[in-house]
Amino acid sequence: MKPITVLLAEDHTVVREGLRALLAAESDIEVVGEAESGRKAIQLAKDLRPAVLVIDIAMPLLNGLEAARQVIKAVPTTRVLFLSAHNDDEYVEQAIKLGAAGYLIKQTSALTLAKSIRQVVKSASFVGPYVSRRLRERQEAVPRGAGGRKKKEGVSLTSREVEILQLIAEGKANKQTAAELGISIKTVEKHRQHLMRKLDIHDTAGLTRYAIAAGIIEGGVRLTIE
Numbered sequence: 751m752k753p754i755t756v757l758l759a760e761d762h763t764v765v766r767e768g769l770r771a772l773l774a775a776e777s778d779i780e781v782v783g784e785a786e787s788g789r790k791a792i793q794l795a796k797d798l799r800p801a802v803l804v805i806d807i808a809m810p811l812l813n814g815l816e817a818a819r820q821v822i823k824a825v826p827t828t829r830v831l832f833l834s835a836h837n838d839d840e841y842v843e844q845a846i847k848l849g850a851a852g853y854l855i856k857q858t859s860a861l862t863l864a865k866s867i868r869q870v871v872k873s874a875s876f877v878g879p880y881v882s883r884r885l886r887e888r889q890e891a892v893p894r895g896a897g898g899r900k901k902k903e904g905v906s907l908t909s910r911e912v913e914i915l916q917l918i919a920e921g922k923a924n925k926q927t928a929a930e931l932g933i934s935i936k937t938v939e940k941h942r943q944h945l946m947r948k949l950d951i952h953d954t955a956g957l958t959r960y961a962i963a964a965g966i967i968e969g970g971v972r973l974t975i976e
Contacts, residue, residue: 752795753780754871757961759791759805759814760784760833765856770805770831772860779867788812789930794827796823807834807841809914811930816912819848827869833863842974855901911948914941918954920963 755775760766770781783798786792787811795803806813814892818830829851833840837855843872845853851870854863890934907915910931924942928935946952951960 751778753778753803753817754867755784755798756781756799756867757782757785757791757794757800757803757828759786759788759803759809759817761786761809769863773864775860776864779864784809788814788817791817792820792824795825799825800828801827801871803830804833804863804867805830807832807836807845811916812913813916815844815848816909816916818845818850820851820909822849829873830869831866837899862920907945907948910941911945914938915945915961918942918945919958943973 756779758766760769761788765784766784770784773779773781782800783794785794785879788805789811791803791805791809791814792812794800803818805814805818809817812833814832821828821892830849831852831854832845832850833854833856835856835933842853844880851873852866854866858866913931914927917930922930924935924938928938931938945957949960951957
């Protein structure tokens with residue numbers, strides 16, 4: 751029987767090495783690649799086509815939510831399992847909405863991680879005990895009759911806009927952003943101007959604050975991705 755192939759996407763080397771060591775103890779699981787950024791995770795997922803992508807949310811160059819969304823679109827056979835320090839309900843909901851197969855927090859045991867990898871490969875969803883309890887408590891806390899209440903929507907950004915915004919927030923100049931994305935500087939400038947109009951933010955510092963608040967780098971405010 752072939753082992754379950756896994757791609758690890760985690761920007762902290764010591765954590766990534768620890769995960770690899772833990773999974774190496776499982777005879778039916780094989781780590782076939784490691785990515786230190788969201789963009790690298792997409793590239794390796796396309797090249798290696800692993801059965802499972804285990805990915806964090808807070809990733810450089812491209813956050814884990816957007817990277818996962820692109821992987822799901824480009825490599826539909828790869829199941830995405832989030833392993834994150836973030837336990838905010840908004841992050842979990844975004845992960846589920848974009849098509850992730852599972853969501854675990856980093857306090858998860860090695861046994862639970864291995865179990866979840868096996869389960870998502872069988873096309874079954876898996877959320878860790880803590881996340882499951884939080885979602886259940888939140889659902890139970892909603893008053894009866896409140897189901898029809900319209901939830902306030904966040905600003906909707908395209909995939910490219912999310913990429914541009916994260917690179918701006920990470921301090922990349924237009925030339926660096928263009929090189930990273932393989933587009934012209936003029937195109938980067940157009941995206942930047944469009945972002946400022948859409949968000950009604952007209953300076954780099956403001957865009958950076960928004961990116962942090964929206965969780966593109968860190969934060970707890972919901973970001974809706976198209």
